[in-house]
Amino acid sequence: MAHNFDSTVLREYDIRGIIGETLGPDDARAIGRTFGSMLRLAEGDSNPSPTVAVGYDGRVSSPMLEHALVEGLTASGCNVLRIGMSATPMLYYAEASRENVQGGIQITGSHNPPNYNGFKMVFQGRPFFGADIQELGKLAAAGDWADGAGGTSSLDILGEYVERMLEGLVDIPADALNGLRVGWDAGNGAAGPALEALAAKLPGEHHLLFTEVDGHFPNHHPDPTVEANLADLRALVAEKNLDFGVAFDGDGDRIGAIDGAGRVIWGDQLLMIYAEDVLKTHKGATVIADVKASRALFDHVAAHGGEPLMWKTGHSLIKSKMKETGSPLAGEMSGHVFFADTYYGFDDALYAGLRLIAASARLGKSVTELRGAIPEMLNTPEMRFQVDEARKFPAMDEITQRLTTNPGPQVEEVNATDGVRVNTKDGWWLLRASNTQDVLVARAESDTDAGLERLIAQIDEQLALSGLERGESVGH
Structure with missing residues (x-):
């Protein structure tokens, strides 16, 4: 049976729609069947049963879509590694850290309203977007699918993922971090459980907001690039006199931040702090930012001996450019930050929060001092x-x-x-x-x-x- 998608759901960077209107379980099944068929074709005879890792965010519709997606993947002959309810970076980690996993799909509506949902995909270690998504639509419409009977297995990856992130602090003496006081706002998104596990292992004092996963987002909308959504975090930082605060979007791949004085640290300003840190050990490296970023960022990268590169907006486009140039660091105004120096090059807001702690310690300045040194444009x-x-x-x-x-x-x-x-x-x-x-x-x-x-x-x-x-x- 061929499948036609609603014309609005096949986007440039992902697949996204409104549950019950433009997106439902039949679409999820067809995505699994088609993605699996494409992966089997790409893997060829050397790997007739490739493995796809699958995770899902905390939206009410996500378990239903996950069930149908897995049905489609296994019917195409792929095996499925189910990591369950998770932040998007946990799915990326499952795919990047395992040689026997050839693809990954995260079911997430990201920062969209609660009635939306969608799919972010990784194909043989690279982002699956643009022409890939259009090809998926064409193959589904033609019913051009492989047949098979793949198996499923489950993996609780949370503990391992947290331990891997903590390696980002491995070179920093614990006593340099013991006095640290940080606020965190998970916005009732899928990053909540991972944040709780991470904060429990971090030195210093950590105050957490809204870590309970709730797809209705009862406290505020989980988009940290909108200043109004940072009000609770700003109030927490002020009330407890914290060093700074970090917020996440609904699926944990975009970061927002507030310094100790309550100022927003925008995406390009965060990248300035990260670049200063990374360029100390990666002299002359290319640092990529999207076309929306401040001129101050590109000047800052150059002043610290890096090669600034302005590139197209879009997390998939930036990730692809990083691979092409060998860049250790990239970011967008929207709060996607990508570390490929000692990490995997995918956008992970939890890890970016940890790297803000690391940058402050290594540069010997508080986050508030680092934010204060950024020119006011x-x-x-x-x-x-x-x-x-x-x-x-x-x-x-x-x-x-x-x-x-x-x-x-x-x-x-x-x-x-x-x-x-x-x-x-x-x-x-x-x-x-x-x-x-x-x-x-x-x-x-x-x-x-x-x-x-x-x-x-x-x-x-x-x-x-x-x-x-x-x-x-x-x-x-």
């Missing part, structure tokens, strides 16, 4: 505005064409890596099409208020020339 939040799906990419093509052929006197440089990032004497502005929604994304950064206004006016001018306007900002 004036920048807009990420402005996201609705543009018809059929119009967003053509409009960006027009804007890119205009700016690269006739940029005008105020434009110093145009970077078309992902949309357009335009440098002027006032700073820079960015305009790009989202790969996951029918929106354009804009951002600008300057040293002065007047400069920021001029940059935003340039964005508006380019939009107007393509018959668009920067409407009211919409959410993720």
